[in-house]
Amino acid sequence: MPGPDRSPTRGRQAARERIAAKRAAEQEAERLRRRRRGQLIAGITVAVVVVAAVLVTVLVQSARTDTADAVAPANTAAGTAETGFAVGSPGAPVTVDVYEDYLCPACRAFEESTGDTLDQLVADGEVLVRYRPVAILDRFSDDAYSTRAANAAAVVADTAGADAFHAFSESLFAQQPAENGPGLTDDELIDAAAQAGAQGDDVAAAIRDLRFGDWVASATDRASRDGLTGTPRILVDGEPLEAPTAEALSAAVEAAQG
Amino acid sequence: MAPVRAPLLERGAGVLPWVGTVLRVVVGTVWVVAGSLKLPDPAAAERAVRAYQLAPEGLVPLLAFGLPVLEIAVGILLLAGVFVRPAAVVSALLLAGFIAAVSSAWARGLSIDCGCFGGGGEVDADSTAYLSEIVRDGALLVAALFLVARPRTRWALLDRAPTSRGGPDAGS
Known part of the structure; x- marks a missing residue:
């Protein structure tokens, strides 16, 4: 014999609540997952931008300090690589x-x-x-x-x-x-x-x-x-x-x- | 939580994020200034690195030209309040490295300027400032470690500390 809680109406009600709670939990988990993914992507983007900025700066500054085509004056001394x-x-x-x-x-x-x-x-x-x-x-x-x-x-x-x-x-x-x-x-x-x-x-x-x-x-x-x-x-x-x-x-x- | 502790905790929760904000702005500003000052004269930056007599010649350009960019990047993240914990971790690592390098120069009896804010190279033996350079970097290191422990502060774009009232700063 069914107990008072096992009436068909109450059973459906409880099931609906369980489903709603589960959906809410899933939505919450999905929200968290999306947020973490967003942060991960943002973090990777920042890291990539910083690494790219470092590389570009190293190249630019190396070019600025490049003096390979400098013209040396005459009368430099032997053994000084034209610097003395x-x-x-x-x-x-x-x-x-x-x-x-x-x-x-x-x-x-x-x-x-x-x-x-x-x-x-x-x-x-x-x-x-x-x-x-x-x-x-x-x-x-x-x-x-x-x-x-x-x-x-x-x-x-x-x-x-x-x-x-x-x-x-x-x-x-x-x-x-x-x-x-x-x-x-x-x-x-x-x-x-x-x-x-x-x-x-x-x-x-x-x-x-x-x-x-x-x-x-x-x-x-x-x-x-x-x-x-x-x-x-x-x-x-x-x-x-x-x-x-x-x-x-x-x-x-x-x-x-x- | 015991009711008697609540006021103290709330007060702590109210002040500490502001302390974090101040440290974030101080450390971030130092990074941006220090990094920017090293960019206009790249040859001098290389000489400052060589003066430590630590890095092999092949690494000198990377250190002389790359470190300032890293400093500026970390400074901007701290000032904006974005990715504060990673930025604070990098700050702490950089500062620990600088303290080690300056200490090493001191221990080896070199007479150099740290080149922390541009410049660098040899100075007179009586105008070295190793102790004050180490103390300054040590203070910044403590500030960075505070931000590693408590990255969420006020006036931050991303890493906002939750307010007790709720409102726009709540959550995040």
Whole structure:
């Protein structure tokens, strides 16, 4: 005999409720599933966009730093991959490499304290100095002075040779501008170039137009890959000098002579 | 839940999402600024990476050019309040890596600027700032870990914290 709950009407009612509850649960599950799928797709999209942005940026920045077609100035020194200018006798027993940025105060200090010692060692035929201008301090200049000065030095070397380059360098360090301000103007660079022995309309145009700007970037990049992290960097027969002082330099040169 | 704890919990629930919002904006802004400053001078970015003397030359362009993009992307996600937990996880990993790199430079006696906001390279031995760089990155790391634990905050596009009132911010 059927109990009170088993009347046909009540049974159908309960069944309908069960079906409705099941449908609601299914709809809820479907809603959650769709939301998760939506989030997954959005997440993958964001990840793909970020990876694509990274790749595009790497390509663009690599192109911006590419200096493969840079034109090197004439009169560069052997063994510097066209990035340096040598002063002294090629037969000198010791080679000194000097990496300098024309805006670097420590380089000016090195020139003041040790320039004469170095010049004397060159005059005595004891060392060959390979000067390697680099531009790593443009961000401390209102007008990219590091690059402009190194370009002008390359123009002088290109036109009048390594000794004129050396005279020009000394003159630039003697009138070095302060960091975080304007550098020497193009006209001042052109005057200094003329005094060092490089003059004429072509010199002036090359200084104004940054004829060797790409070369400066390329030389700086090569120096960085060779381990340059700051200036001045002085190598005595390839060995970094601990302190940029006249005493340290003399001692290192003496040691290198054996 | 015990009735006596309810007011405290509600107050906590009311303040913590706002704390999360502040941290999200701070960390996100730092990322966007730090990443953007490294883009204008790519050669300097490469020199900053090389100054650590850690990465092989083949990886230098990827680190110097790719990391800033990742920083900006993570910063935008944090500022927008979208995918906050993954962005916070990436933030924490990046910051832990930066802290390790700066500590390593310090331990090896290098005299470099971290290059955290562009620049970088060698500096005078007495103008290194390793401790303050590590403390700063450590503070940002703590903030990132907070967001990993509680990614839902106020004023977020997607990862909104539920409000007690309900309303438009409820659920999500």
